Amino acid sequence: MSRKKLYISSVMFEATRKCNMQCDHCMRGDAQNISMKKEYMDSFLENVDHIQSLGFTGGEPTLPDGLKVMNDFADIAEEKNIRVDDFWIITNGKVWTDEIGTTLERIHGLVKDPIRKSTVEISRDQFHNSSKIQRDVFSWNLEKMIFLDSGGIERQKFKILQRSEVLPDKHILKMGRSIKTGVGHAGFTFKAPPMNYNPETVHLTGGNVYVNCKGNVIWGCDWSYRQQDIRKNVIICSVKDDLHQKVNSYFNKEMWKDK
Numbered sequence: 001m002s003r004k005k006l007y008i009s010s011v012m013f014e015a016t017r018k019c020n021m022q023c024d025h026c027m028r029g030d031a032q033n034i035s036m037k038k039e040y041m042d043s044f045l046e047n048v049d050h051i052q053s054l055g056f057t058g059g060e061p062t063l064p065d066g067l068k069v070m071n072d073f074a075d076i077a078e079e080k081n082i083r084v085d086d087f088w089i090i091t092n093g094k095v096w097t098d099e100i101g102t103t104l105e106r107i108h109g110l111v112k113d114p115i116r117k118s119t120v121e122i123s124r125d126q127f128h129n130s131s132k133i134q135r136d137v138f139s140w141n142l143e144k145m146i147f148l149d150s151g152g153i154e155r156q157k158f159k160i161l162q163r164s165e166v167l168p169d170k171h172i173l174k175m176g177r178s179i180k181t182g183v184g185h186a187g188f189t190f191k192a193p194p195m196n197y198n199p200e201t202v203h204l205t206g207g208n209v210y211v212n213c214k215g216n217v218i219w220g221c222d223w224s225y226r227q228q229d230i231r232k233n234v235i236i237c238s239v240k241d242d243l244h245q246k247v248n249s250y251f252n253k254e255m256w257k258d259k
Contacts, residue, residue, distance in 0.1 A: 005049035006243065009205040012055040012221050013041065013073065014212040015066035019059045021092055023127040025167065025183045028059070029176035029224045032213075035065035038072040040215040040239045045076050047243035050083045054107075055090075057221070062091050067103045074106050084110045088119035092128050093138035101141055108157050115149060117159040125167040135162075176224035195219070197251045204247060215239045219250070 017032035056070055077084065087107050108118040120142055122135050145157045172184025195207035210218040212228055217236040228234065237246035 004202045006047050006247075007050040007201070007203045007205075008048060008052070008209055009203075010053040010055070010208045011048075011051050012057055012208055012210045013069065014058065014210065015056045015061040015069040016059040016063055017213055017225060018063050018065055020063060020094055021060070021128070022177075024177060024181040025127050025172045026177040027173045027175050027222065027224055029226055031059065032225060034213045035059075036069045036072075036211075036213050037215070038069075038076070040211065040213075041069075041073055042076050043215075043239040044211055044217065044243070045080055045082060048082060049080070051085070053086045053088065054084050054110075055088050056107075057090060060092055060094075061089055062095065062100050064099075067099055070103050070107055074110060077110055082110075083112055085112055086116065086118070087111055088121065090121045090123065091138070093122040093124075093135035094128075095134060096138045096141050101145065104142075105145060105157065114147075115155065117156060119159045119161060121161040124162045124165060126165070127167070173222060175227065195251055197247050199244075199248050202244065204251075209236070211239065217241075217243070217246075 013036060016035035017028070018035065019026075019031040022031075056066065056073075058066060060066065061070070076082070087110065089104070104118070104120070111118060122138060124132070124135055128135070139160050139162075142158045142160055143156065146154050147157060149155050169184055172178055174184050178184045195204060197204045207219070208221045210221045210223075212218055214228075215238055216228065217239060218228055219234050219236055223231070223234060236250045237243065
């Protein structure tokens with residue numbers, strides 16, 4: 001008898017660690033010349049059949065490497081018949097290309113409810129001022145993407161969110177590049193994961209599962225590249241591991257002390 005596959009409430013794929021900006025507040029740290037391998041997503045998704053909320057992050061996920069990753073995901077999801085309920089992405093909006101539009105529309109097309117808008121969040125704070133004109137072009141192109149519903153009513157495919165003009169210092173995590181630049185002061189305390197794994201229903205709910213470019217499955221998304229490497233207690237497992245077994249053991253351990 002085949003084993004049930006996982007339902008996960010939120011999955012974020014680190015599409016690429018490449019970036020076309022060098023923001024002082026970046027919690028990830030300096031850009032790296034590495035992107036998600038299709039084989040990593042394929043291994044991870046072998047254990048999954050339903051993702052409630054799907055996200056792509058970086059780096060800058062709309063760079064060519066990130067678009068390839070999103071199209072790779074779409075290929076795998078279509079082949080494995082993986083259900084997606086919601087799609088969102090965060091971008092600096094610095095560049096718009098037809099390929100970006102085509103790729104975002106393709107991922108939006110995976111969402112089960114055709115009326116549900118996908119979310120594109122465009123950073124527009126003080127660290128992204130240099131790309132204001134480009135952001136407006138990005139938004140304008142997204143707004144043109146419409147479809148007719150079953151009643152013949154025009155609907156937009158994307159909901160566009162734009163972060164506030166000024167990001168308060170107290171909300172900037174002191175990690176990644178912000179350590180070098182002196183921006184921000186918000187600390188981060190490692191706590192027991194606010195997630196729940198039910199081995200009977202194989203539901204993993206209540207928080208973010210983050211799959212990074214190195215093929216590791218991470219608890220939570222607010223980690224610098226360096227922390228993802230050195231803080232072994234945030235790594236659930238490798239994408240090549242038995243995800244059911246590793247998730248079950250990880251979320252039932254009394255090991256939530258900083259190491």
